[in-house]
Structures are given as structure tokens and as C-alpha cells.
Amino acid sequence: MDLDPRGEPFLRTRFALPARPATFLLRPRLAAHLDQALSTRLTLVDGCAGAGKTLLVADWAARLGQPVAWFTAESGDQGCGMFWAHVLQALRSAGVPLSPAVGCPGDPRSVDRRLLARLAGELNGRERPVLLVLDEFDRVASARITEQLEFVLHHAGQGLHLILVARTEPLLPLHRYRAAGIMTEIRDAELAFTADETAALLELHGLRLPTEAVRALVERTRGWAAGLRLCALAAQQSPDPEAYLKDFEAGRSTIADFLLAEVLKRQPARSQDLLLRVSVVERFCPGLAAELTGRGGAEPLLAALHGQNAFVEDLGHSWYRLHPLFREILRAHLRIRSPGLEPELHRCAARWLHASGCLPEALAHGAAAGDWDFTARALVDDLAIGRLFTGLRASDLAGLFAPMGPEATGPAADLVRSARDLAERDVERGLFHLRRAEDRLAAQPPPAAVRLSCLLLESLAARLSGAPGMAERAVAAAGEPLGKVSAELLEKHPELTALMLTHLGAARLWAGRFDDARAALSQVTACPSGVLTAPPREDSLGQLALIDYLDGRLCRAERTALAALGETEKYGVGGRRSAGAELGRLVLAAVAVDRGELGRAQALLDEAAASGAPGDPVTAAGRSLVTARLLLARGDPRAAAAAAEPALPAVVASPWARTQAALAGSAARLAEGRPDSAAQVLGAVTCAEEPACAAELAWARLAAGNREAAIELLDHMRTGTRCGPRATVRAALVRARAAQEAGDVAEARRLLARALVEARRERLRSPFLEAGPGIGHLLRTPFLQGLAADWLSPDSRRGGPPSTAADPSPPVVEELSGRERDVVAGLADMMTTEEIAADLYVSVNTVKTHLKSIYRKLGVNGRAEAVRRARDHGLLRSREHGLP
Template identity: 35%
Template sequence: MSARAEVRPFGETRFRVPLPSDRFIHRPRIAGLLDEHMARPVTLVTGPAGTGKTLAVADWTTEGNPPGPVAWLSLDRGDASVSRFWVSVLSAVAAVVPAALKGVQIPDSPDPSLLHAIAINAGGTLVLVFDDVQELDGGTAIEWLEQVLRWPPEGVRFVLVSRHDPPVALQRLRLEGKVGDVRVADLAFTRAESQELLEDSGISLTAPALDQLLDTTGGWAAALRLAALTLRIADDPSEAIDRFGGLSFLVSEYLWDEVFNLLPPEYSEFLLKTSVAGRLCAPLAVALTDEPRADEMLRTLAREQLLAHEVEGTGWYRTHSLLTGVLRARLKASRPELKEELQRKAALWFEENGAWVEALSHAVSSGDWDFAGRMAMRSGAVPLFTTDRQPYVEAMARVPAAATVDHPELAVAHAVAAYCRGDRSAVEALLARADLSALPERRRDLATITIESLRTAQAHRHGDALVMREAATRADELLAGITAAEAPGWAAYSGFSHALRGVAELWAGRPDVAAQLLAQAVESYPAGPFNPYGAVYYGGLLALAQAGSGRLALARGTAEEALGVARTHGRSRSYESQWAWLALAITLLYAGDTDGAAAARSHCTEAGGEAINPFVAATLQILTARQALGTGDLAGARRGAAVVRAAVAKRPGMLTPMALLTSLRVDLALAEGDTGAAAAALAEYDASPIGRGEAPAPRPDAVSNCRARFFLATGRPERVRGAVAHLLDVVGAEAVQAWLSVAAAEDRLRHDSLAIEAMGRALDLAESEGAELFLLRQSRQLAAALRRHRDVVGSHLPLVDRALAIAEGATPPPGRRALVPLTERERAVLYYLPTMGSNAEIAAALSVSENTVKQHLKSIYRKLTVNSRREAVRVARDAGLLDGLTRTNPN
């Protein structure tokens, strides 16, 4: 194979301008039309396949005069979803003008105003070319695009290339003269352009023959190209034109008899075998044809216009839909066994190259249902772990339901599609039908991995931690013995078995174990441009696990990091961000920032929407009730507890919410002075599967801490230390509560030295973990121990003074704001802010670029919730971040 540029990943071709061949006929007339229409915000370029519309627009991007950078997006069916379409648009912009997205705050949902900001960053005007707009038909993206086009953002020019007029209402813009049209009549080759095309192929026709050819083809670009192939080697061009019987004839026998049969045999066979793929690159062509000269042949065919064009700089070629249709029909009719074999080869090639759904689509097209089932289990089902599920659902829709009877793997694959559609009953029915007993062992293992992963996802969606834990553990054990050769897709997503287990352990009450597993998931999630799902979803879950294990400061930083990624990509109110918002709400509440906690809960509810996870919904309600309890709103706390109690009764597998609810009920009863109700709540918990040892006990255990508070309230301080002994050697919020209870108990037992020691440990942990609320909430019960600590030890005085003020009924002095931790480099930049030196001077002092300083400043302002350098210095001083800085230069 001749030397060639490296083939780029398949997905990157969508953001590249198609590259015309050397024999492309430049048509200044079309470029002039497009230049003229650029005075309008919207240009429609419409015509059926083969009219040359895509290449005409592509040629204009280089030969015409676009008013600004051109971002090109070749659409596919996956873009019919507005969320995927929005990501694709941003990716197209990033591919050509990455600087246009720098410093731009991506909104939570697709926002036309952002396009205006991007256009300004791109130099004032940005051209967005959307090719194959017909692919959006019937989806939510076309509805959003219609809204955008009704009031086009200033500075943006839209060029819509489609086989038909898109279903968008543009009447107002048309009446205002703001829509330009390039129609079939404009795209048709003129007499002069047709003559140039023929002469470029070495063909000279008489005027009557040329007129006859134009009349027959209607100036249709594809027809003229195909005619030229015949005329170039015809003995009598006029006679060949007579046989050229029009478009309907052209689409059928003419292509085969008059074009392909005139090609060298190896080229005809090459085209026939590669017709199973809609796009081609040299390695794929080699896999399909075993032709070592595939790269050279692709370039020759592109030059002769038998391939539509090369996508610039990628090594990929698009094919003519007209030619492909004829070739596929011929292949199916004359050599069906070969067609099936080629589809299998294509499936295996795409699987090997990481295009899992493309591989599944070819496997389905083969009609070999056994092979399609194997492919689905090996790799095709991995969209279960992504947001881009629609292409998988569409591929499986082409598999008849009858095929699932004899092919259990297809029943499982259909169940995955049903899960993606949100059809719970169909999932259960299909899995019940999937009898795997007759499958070979390794295939049975792969199908079982998919089933258990699906069961885990279903249990997560519906709130059953016990089923989650069981299914996720089973999937993880099976996947450990699977090699990449056996299941390339699962191998690439192997970290998700840990993630599934991590989520299960989190809601089963083992957040410490969950944190270890979820950290691996965050690291292993496949990254990609504008692909924030893993960082946001698993990062949020990791933050929640860290919060659950009491590491509140660490959890807050992790949650903010995940939400920072979400904000950058406009996903901070998307479904996957609910976990990070919940973690942030927990950390803010226990840091004493009740307003911030309430705002985070509101954002969490908005992100989850109607599909909010039941675990999240229950925990949110508990947090709301906790905040009400802290402000003395006992009625509000009771209402919240009742709502959660009803939810837990419906879902007995919600183990963590069950423990948190028990803690809330005990503390509420104690606040009301009803120790009998507190005892009843504890007895109910002790009779639950957790209390009976039938389910794993959550750890750290919130119930043990509330039990200790119950012992204090009922005059049994001697039992407190034993109740929380297992929490005294851990680090985190639960340990803060445990030591506070021990401090109060030892104080009542007149063990002064032990009380002082316990209070010191509690204060150390409360400040380091940002868990001050526990101390402030119990300050009245701890007043004596706090005074003794202040008088004897004298540490943590601001926190102690605030707690004593609350205990004595006075207004507490303001505490330092709870802030998101800064990175080491951000702290270095922060230290220079009081100098009021310029960004360039700070950059020079730190040996970094000025742009890096700007990025650090943006992050500092966001974390300190300020808008200026002066505010940042003030807040940093109040928070103690500049304490001990004796000179303006930290070096």
C-alpha cells in the first residue's frame, strides 16, 4: 500500500470539510450565489442525492468569500436528539476555531445566545454549515433549530444542506428577505459547465450531442459524471448518448451495464465489495477486499468521481448513495452469501476500531442473527453506559422480534434497547425469554455480564440497593475473566463493572468501598471532545461516596470539580449532574452554609427532573428535613420525615436512606422531648434487615451516632462511648459527631481530662472536614465542655466562640466562609493578588503564560464566588487563605 496520511478516527470526519477531487469542476456561479446569500442569516441548499450540493458548498468554503470561519458538521441520525446535536455543534466549532470557545460559559441547555458569544470570539462572524439536515427529521433537534432560526443570533450565518426543505417555519424571515435559496435548478450544470466537465474527461461533443445529453440528464451532476465514464471510451459518443435513456434508466441497468462493466475488473469487484459501507478508508477497504492497493484504488476512484469525495485530512471517503444503492442491490441479488460475509467483515473491523454501534449495525445488516447476537454481547451493548443511545436503539429496531426466540443473545440485546427507551416491563419480559443454557460457556458469560449490568442499572433507576449490589458483583466477577479478544467493547469499558459496584456499595451503605471503586471509574471513562458524561456522572457519585464516608472537604472539592466540567459543557442542569449537586448540598449544609445548601438542593431537583433517581430524591428530602430541624421548624422536619418514610416503605432496598431516616427521626423526637418516639425509631431500625444482619450495615453508621445522642438524652452517658467506639478511629463527619457525644458523656461522668481530649479531637475534625454544623447544632448540650476547652486548651477559638454564643442564646460572631479548596497553583496566583500586579507580571513571576494566569483567576473567582480581584482578596483574607503571608511576594 502506498504511503498515506494516518486515518483519523471515524467520528472526526463529521467535523471536516469534504475535499473535492482533482477533477472537480469549480463553479464560480454557485460560489457567487452563496457569497451573495451571506448577507442573510440563513441559506438553504436543497436537492436530491447526486446534485453536487455538498461539494458545491465545500468548494465555496475555500474558493468563495465566507464572511468568517466555517464550522462544518455532517449530521447523522444520532444528531436528531437536541442534546447530541448541541454537542456536535460545539465540536464542529472546536475543530476549526477552538479559541472561540475559550472563556465562554456553556449554558445548562442549548442556548442561541451562546452562538452569538462564540461568533464574537471567532472574529465577529461565524458560518455554521449543517450537511445532511434531513437526518434531523422527526427528532427534537429540528424543533430547537427551528426556534433558533426564527430569531437567528447576530453574527452567525447558517447554511443548511439537505435533500429537501427542512420542516422549519421560516415565513417571517422569508418575508423579511433573510433567507437565501440554492435550489436544484441552481445546482444543475449549465451548458458551459457541462462542456468543461466533459472536456476535463477528454470528451468532445458536437453541440447537438451536448444538448441531447443535457436534456437527458437535466444537468444532474451524478448523471453527467457517469455518462462521462462511458463516453470517454465509447467508439461513437453520439450513439452512447442515445443509449443513455434518462434518470430512471440510469439508476437501474445503465449503471451496471454501461459503467461498471467498462471498468477494469479489479475496480468493479472492489466497488462491489466495499459497497456495504457508507464510508470508506484504506484499512477498512483492505479488510473487505483483501486488496493491498486499496489506498491507491480509493484515490483513483475518488478522482474519477466514483466515490463522492474525501473528507479533508481524515483518510475517509464518502460514497455516492446512488452508486451504493445499485451496487448493494446487485450484490444481494447475485451473491447473497458474499454480502453476508462482507457485512460480517465490516462489523469485525468497526468493532476492532472501537465503533461499537457501527459494528452492531453491520452485524444486523448481515442478516446472520447468531452473529448479530454475539456482536451485541461482545461490544454492541456498551451504549448502556453512555448518553448516546439512540443509534443503538435504531440498530436493534431492525432486528425482528421473532429472531429473539431462537437467539437468546438478541433477546438480551433487545432488553438493553428497551432500557434505553425507559420501557421497564419490556426489559423484564425480554430477560425472562432469554434462556442462555444452550450457549457455549464464554458466550453465556458475556450475555450474563450484559444481563447483570442491565439488572444493576434497572435497580439503580428504581431504588433497590440489594439487587444492585448482587448484580454488580456478579458482573464484575465474570468480567474479570474476559479478555479483550473475546469482548473488545467490554474490555474498553471494563472500569464500568467497578462503577456499577461502586454505585451499589454507595446506596447499600458502604461509601468508603464505593469511593475506591468510583475513583477507578472516573479515571477509566473513555474521554473525548465535549464528552463530559463520565467526569460529571461518576465524579458526582464519587463526591457523594466521599461525603457519605464523612470526608466532607474532599467531597466538596470533587463535587465542584465535576460541576465545573458540567458548567463548561452546558450540562450543570443535566440528568448526570444530580449526584454532584446532592454531594455539594450535603457538604454545604454540614459546613453551616444553609443558603448554599438550599440552592444546591434546588439545582439537584432541577437536574433530576421527572426522572430523578429515587435514592437522590429520598436523600434530598432528608436534607431538607434536617435543615428544618436545625432552624427549629419541627413541623417541617416531621413532614419531610413522613415523605421519606413512605418512599422507603415502597422500596425496602434503599438501605442508606433508611439509616439516614432513622437518624433524622431519632433527632426529631429528641428535639420534641419524646424519648419514647426516639426509642421506637431505633427499635424499628433494629428489626429491619440491617438490624437483623440480613443486609450489610451502613458504615460509617449514622444510626450509631443518633443512638449515642439517645443515650445522652435518656441519662445513660456510660453507654455512649461503646455505642460509637467503631467511629472514633475514622476520619470524617461521623467521627466528629461521635467525639462530640463522647465529650458530652465524659463531661457528665465528671471525667474532665477525657472530656477535654474528646472535644479537642472533635474540633480538629470539624474544622478540617468542614463539619462545623454538628458542633453548632449540639452547642447547648456541650456548653460546659466547650468552656473547659476554651479555658484549658485555647485552640479553635473562633469556632468555640460561635458555638458558645449559640449555647448562651446570643448572636454568634460570623465564621469564616466555607470555600471550595484551591489547587496549589491557584493559591500561588492568589498570593500575588494583593500586589495588584498585572496578569503579565504574575505570569512572569510564576514562569507561566499570561493565558494560564487568566484561567487560574477564573477558577479562583468561581471558587470564592466573587467577580473581581478586589473581592477575591477580601474574601481570601476573611477566610484565612492569606494568613501568615508576611510579604507580598510568596517566593
């Protein structure tokens, strides 16, 4: 099943061409003008409410004889992620073959620019252009979405013909499209009915009027379609239509308002009641209408109203909606006629929609009714509490529940509050609300879904506060209720168990139980990738990457970290609060430090830091570890010692975090020339369990002047699967230096050779760079120089071609997108940011965004460097080749 970024199924009715009523009048002049849409890139059908835009385009599209992708926007769709997910779905529904590589936005609020570039690229490659209609575009037309739409339209070239139907002019640079002659425009003046068309329309309603009367009617309504339609209806129902229309012409009331009241009052009481009540919902079916009116038999009424073309539009599949203009006016009538009924109707709609499984709509109406206990309960009972962290993401639901006040006292309301707090990383408040909910639930055993919600929050709180025992207990307790909820519900919410296991894995990782952590996290990464599971998968991959790194396996850590970032890209998730992406970047930065690529490490670290304060202790420890190592490598021991201090308080101290902090602290003191102080820092640390730690510790002890302690540590070091290359390299270096100090140079060389062979595969440079002058001297012997050539020895690197001279050239982490190559090409031409923006038809900010991601991908810090790197990798090409 296809899910939108909120994790809900798409509504089919929004991708269907609206049905034309029997009284629809085909107007050939407009259809002919619309035919130009087949040859222009952009078509704008722009007119006031009720001008007949939608039906005109729908009728034209239905007659076209080729598939048209249609999407009706709704004001609830705020956010570019939602918008683009629906556009992609519209294209797929229309049979446009899009490769899975295009991906799908996973976050309702944002979309990855690369996804749009891929979409545009696929469209551009098509032989037959795609026709895409966006109806009621004004409802979603934020500046951001419009800018993205322009981007896609521009880069899709002749592959996309876009038709925008809107009440207001979109923020596109229309003058440019007009000047280029690639735009078709149909506006109010052209949409207005002429006298002949009016006569024809009236005839469809069974009314024949003298020419003069028709002319007067056109003048009074200014050819406004909705006005004419209401006129015809009102006149039809009056005993003397002609006299009625004469009276109307003479009147001075506002047209829609007056006519609608006229038409409404002539409907039977039941129909009036039905029309007023359904005005609170966006769309309805007979069942929902029956619920809102409190009586059955809505179906024939709806069919009759649709047949008369009176307000009700048929969306197919037994769903209807009110014409948007009439719905607004009917709501005004509802408020006057039955004050106070509106919240009641919202509540009814919420209950019915919840019972029918339409959770997002149910939540929206529950919130509109201000019935927070119901709304929170609907969310919790549906096992959807995890949606506060994935899919819908915190911001959307938090926005919905933002107006919730203290009046909601149910346990579900407290669970929602707790989830909101925890999503904001406020553990104290989160736990307060969670405990209060549990107290309120204590009276009787709560249903399984409620208990699972509590346990999910419990596991998250445990992770955030660094309490592995609490996480273990929560996940163990979840087994029983998991067996009790229906398989169907669990299948609908794969994020629940994925989130729980991720939090468990994080808590185990914090506790230093790497194997157990890996077991939990691998379960998450093994589950199928999807919109709902992308955030926990990304999170888990980030943590697995950290474990790989702590194990001393650089290449593997790098691969896993890139997979975490790849998950982000695939679904366009990875907002500011994305733990996995941050951890992934930290691991890449740590790997870069170990390889001596300090510029790249700094860039990655800055990017990771851009996501604000670290969310959990693991990330905080990871960040201080990388920062301290980088500062040490840069020769700033004082700052390194300060950075090594743990940043977040935790219930349980983490063995590896403590050891890493001590190692960095000792290295910093050694660098400052205080070996005694360094030895003191290390004194308290024991870590015989982890070989990676033991080797580092041995190195630090040796450096602090305690050779015996160092060798003893190594002798007791377990060597096995856990022992990554960094540990073995370090251990070999420790022994080599010890041998050298003991005067056994041959043994030292032998050990160094082993270390070099081991390190070469991982391009692990830092242990040798830090090894001190003694080892450096040994490395210059010819045999070892051969092993260090190409990757470690500075001489051989300097001897290469000039372009690769300066820094050890890191690999290009990610491929540049076509657009980014264009920007680099601009840089190579010495263009300013503004010039590139003008040249590429995009905003200055867009160019800046491209620049940032180019610097990141190339691992550079500036323009000149970027151009050089791009040239080295053959990424520069002539821009005359056109767009990607």
C-alpha cells in the first residue's frame, strides 16, 4: 500500500478527475485555448472562487485521450514533503513510470532537493511529456513549494507540462515565462460566460429567456459561473422564472450569498439540514452524512442534490464534497442558524472517521472540536504514538496538539504530553507526564496499545537519560502486550517496535555492551525500509557506525555511516533533530581524523553541530570524542582537554565514554608536556574488556612513561573478533616503541611492518603521525618506506602530480548532482554566487545551499579548493551539455 509521509494511505479521490455534472456546458473557445497547454511548459488557469476553473480543466483533460496526472490540493497539506509525495503519487496514479530511485519524501515538512532533481531528470528524459494538473494550488502555494515547483519545471524541460488551477496568482516569475512565450494563461475575463454561453447554460437547466434578459443577467453576474449556476437553480424552482430573474437583476445584494440563501430555502428541510451539517467536513460519504445529521437515508438525498447540480460534487467511490465556495457560505449559515453546533459536528465527524480508520482526519476534527481527551485517546488506541517521532514527525502532531490545555485530564492526554516533551529532549517533564499517566491508568489494567505506548516512551526516556537497566525492563515488558494487539495494527505501525529496539540499542551502546547493542540495532536495520521506519533505521545505522568505529574498523564504520546518511536521502528525512544523520557525520569526522584529513573532519563536525545540542548521551559523547581528537591533531591540547569532558549527565556512567575522555585528557596533558598529570588521568581507568580501549590505553601509558604497565595491558588484551585494525596497529606500535626503547631495533622494525600492512587497508594514519620522532626515524628505513609509500609517507605524496600535492586527498564521499556540477562549473569560471544564481535561474540562497553540499561532498572548505578537487576528479565539464 502506498503511504503518504504521515504514514497514512493516500486518498484516491484526490487524484481523480472531478466528475462533470449533467448541466456542464462545454465551451469550445476555452477548450481550444487550453489545447495550447500541450505545447507550453506552464498553463495558468487563474480565476475567482466559482469561476468554473476546475470543471473546465477536468472536462478538457477527460476528453484529451491521454493520461493526465491530477492532484487536488487541500489546506491541510501544509509542508513541502506532503505536497511532493502527493505529486509523485499523482504521477504514478496516471501511469507515469517513475523509477524507485526517485524516492519519496519521508518528512511532511521538507523535501530533499536531490529528490526533486532526480524527478526532474526522469521527466526530462521522457519522449512524451507528462501533463500534470494541480488543482486549488493556492491552498498550498507557499513561497517554498512554488520555488521547488519552478525548479522541477525548469529542469524537466519539455518533459513536463504543468497546469496550475488557482484562485490567486502563484509566486512564479510569470513575466519570464510570458516573455519566453512558454506560458498559457486563462484568467477571469476569459472564464466569464458570454451572453450566448449563458443562454446555452440556462437551456441546459430547462430555461429559455429572451436575449435581452440574458444580456442583463450576464451584466448583473459579470458572467460569473457560480452566480449563473445559482441563478438557474433559483429560477428553476420559482413559479415564474423570468420574473424571478428580473427581480434578481434589479436587486443589489451580493450574488452568491443572496442566491445561495434563495436556493437553500427552496430545498426540503432535510436537504437543508444535511447541506448545513456536512459543511464542516472537507468531503463526505453517505455514512458520514448520516452520522452528522443523526439519521440515515442520506444516499438518495445526496444523489438528488448532485443530480440537480446543487452544491454537491461527486468525487467517485461514493464520496462527495461541497463546492468550496458554497461550503464557506453554508458554514456561515450554519453558525447563524445553530450557534454552538459546529464543535458538536466536529466531534461527531471525528468519532465516525476514527471508527472508519481515517486517523489523520479524525485527529484534525477532534482537535477542531477541542475534544483533547478523545483526540489523544484516538492516537494512543491506534498505537500511533510513535508517529510523534516518525512519519508525521514531532512538528506536525505537536502543532495539532499545541492548543491542548490542562483541561484534558485523561491518561492518553498525558502520554501525548510526555511524547511531546521527550521529542523536545525534555526528559524530566516527559517522565513527569508519563508517571502521571501511569498513575491514572493504575485503577484497572490498561489495554495493550496503551501499555505499549507507555513502554515506548519509557524506553526513549531511558535512552535519553542514559539508563540501560530501565530500557531493558521496558522492552522486556513489551513482549506480553505485543502478543495481545492485533497483527493488523502492528503491521500498520512498524515504527513502534523499530523505535523501541533503537532506543534499547542506544542504551546498550551507552552501557558499552556492544554485542548486545548490535543485536538490537541489527533487528531494526533488517526490517523493510519505508517512510515510517526510515528515521529509526537511520538512527540505528548511525549507532552501528559508532560501534564499528569504537571497535577500530574505519572502513566498515565509514560504510555504515554513509548508509545512515543514505537512508536520510532516500526518504528526504533528516531534519534538524535527526539523531542518525548526526551520529553518521560524527563517525565520518572521526574516521577523517584517524586518516589525517583534518579539513574534512572539521567540515563534517560543523555539519553535525549544526543540528543543535546533542539529543542523547551517546551522541554527546561521540561529539566530544571527535572534537577532542581533532583539536589534538590540530595541536590545541588545552581546548582538546576541555572538549573531552562529557557533555550530558547520565544515570549510568558509560565505560567507553569515560575511557575515551580520559585518553583524550591524557593525550592533551602529554602534548602540554605534563606526563605525570597524564598518568594520573589514566590511573583510574581500567578497560581490559575492550581491546580497542586497551590498546589506546597502553599507548597512553607508554607515552606517559610507564612501559611495564603498557606491555602488561597488551599481554592481557583479548584478541578475537572484537579486535579491529586500530587496536592491532596501536598494539604493534606500542610494542615496537617498547622494543626500540629496549634497544631491539630489528624487532621494532618487524612490528612496524606488521602495523603498516594492517593500517594501509584502512588508510589509518593518525597512530603513525602521533607516534613521535623515534618511530618516525625508523619509518624512514627503505623497507618500511616501501610499505608506507602512496598512502602514509609524506615524501611520496609530495612527489606526485601537483594537483594532489597538499593534503592527503580524501575520496569524494558522494557523487555531485548535476546541479552541483553546474555550480562548480560556475566557480571554475570565476563567477560570483549572484552570477551563478542568475545563470542557473535559481535564487542566491539555492546556490549557497548547493555550495555547502558541494564543500561537504568534496571535503573542502573553499571555492578554490572545490574547483581544484572537482578538476582532479574529472567533475568539471562544459555546461553547454545542458541540464542533468
